[in-house]
Amino acid sequence: MKLQHSAFSLSLLILFICHTKTVSLSPAAAPVQAPTVAPVQAPPPPAAQIPVLPGPINVVNILERAGHYSLFVRLLKATQSDTELTVELNHTHNGITIFAPTDGAFSGLKVGTLNSLSDGDKVKLVKFHISPIYISPSQFQTVSNPLKTQAGKGGRMALNVTTTGSAVNITTGVINTTISGTIYNDNQLAIYQIDQVLLPMELFAPNLPPAPAPAPAPLVVAPPPEKPKKAPVLESPTVPIDDVSGVASFGVHKIEEMLHWMC
Numbered sequence: 001m002k003l004q005h006s007a008f009s010l011s012l013l014i015l016f017i018c019h020t021k022t023v024s025l026s027p028a029a030a031p032v033q034a035p036t037v038a039p040v041q042a043p044p045p046p047a048a049q050i051p052v053l054p055g056p057i058n059v060v061n062i063l064e065r066a067g068h069y070s071l072f073v074r075l076l077k078a079t080q081s082d083t084e085l086t087v088e089l090n091h092t093h094n095g096i097t098i099f100a101p102t103d104g105a106f107s108g109l110k111v112g113t114l115n116s117l118s119d120g121d122k123v124k125l126v127k128f129h130i131s132p133i134y135i136s137p138s139q140f141q142t143v144s145n146p147l148k149t150q151a152g153k154g155g156r157m158a159l160n161v162t163t164t165g166s167a168v169n170i171t172t173g174v175i176n177t178t179i180s181g182t183i184y185n186d187n188q189l190a191i192y193q194i195d196q197v198l199l200p201m202e203l204f205a206p207n208l209p210p211a212p213a214p215a216p217a218p219l220v221v222a223p224p225p226e227k228p229k230k231a232p233v234l235e236s237p238t239v240p241i242d243d244v245s246g247v248a249s250f251g252v253h254k255i256e257e258m259l260h261w262m263c
């Protein structure tokens with residue numbers, strides 16, 4: 001009798017929950033709105049003209065004409081840095097310097113290097129190749145390190161320049177490379193060719209303090225710091241043992257499961 005009663009209460013409970021669930025779900029099923037009329041599509045813009053229209057300098061255009069920077073161009077476009085550069089070049093007083101890695105530089109990266117980056121990190125990587133000041137080839141002799149880039153300055157985003165004669169070396173702490181050519185220079189914008197992608201430490205160096213000199217193997221290996229313990233997972237819901245109501249003996253899991261396919 002008691003069991004029967006419990007089963008009955010249980011089914012009532014389920015009915016009640018199912019019902020409430022339905023009711024509480026109904027607002028979500030909002031009345032279908034009449035589809036908004038699609039705005040009349042503007043005619044597609046005319047194909048890019050090869051002679052550049054007067055106006056702000058177009059970095060993508062310059063790189064495409066120069067050839068073999070197609071992967072960098074793709075990255076500029078994917079991160080919308082191309083349109084940002086256009087705006088910046090239209091307003092800047094200090095000019096802009098861009099280090100453009102060749103396609104060969106990108107193919108020299110380990111497989112998956114770019115794909116492993118989040119969209120935000122791709123933006124950082126591109127900005128790391130752009131300095132918000134115009135630096136002429138001869139000014140590299142006197143710039144102070146670390147060089148300011150759009151990705152920040154110094155620390156683990158350091159871009160350092162050293163010169164030997166007219167050769168300009170660049171180091172990021174992850175890679176060393178040399179400027180191997182001037183693609184464009186108009187005293188406001190300079191674009192230099194580099195043969196390696198500038199990989200900043202922040203994204204590509206293991207996030208570790210500088211490794212100490214190897215010490216003799218310690219006799220006692222310290223255990224790794226203990227992680228905070230998770231609250232113990234209970235096998236069954238915390239219900240007093242003497243509670244013999246049907247709900248308790250079914251267990252919360254079971255009921256949820258049932259509701260899932262009943263409702």
Ligand SMILES: *[C@@H]1O[C@H](CO)[C@@H](O)[C@H](O)[C@H]1NC(C)=O
Binds near residue numbers: 055056087
């Ligand atoms: C360039 O800047 C001028 C002045 O601020 C502005 O009128 C013009 O629309 C800008 N052009 C572009 C392509 O951003």
Ligand SMILES: *[C@@H]1O[C@H](CO)[C@@H](O)[C@H](O)[C@H]1NC(C)=O
Binds near residue numbers: 164169
């Ligand atoms: C620049 O790099 C070249 C080749 O990697 C190297 O021989 C030269 O010593 C470097 N110069 C400076 C100033 O770091």
Ligand SMILES: *[C@@H]1O[C@H](CO)[C@@H](O)[C@H](O)[C@H]1NC(C)=O
Binds near residue numbers: 145146171172173174
């Ligand atoms: C860059 O130069 C600064 C200043 O000389 C120095 O503190 C920093 O360690 C250098 N970083 C790299 C990666 O060479």
Ligand SMILES: *[C@@H]1O[C@H](CO)[C@@H](O)[C@H](O)[C@H]1NC(C)=O
Binds near residue numbers: 171174175176
């Ligand atoms: C870069 O150059 C520095 C100093 O010239 C050297 O210590 C470092 O090992 C080089 N790093 C790479 C990745 O070649």
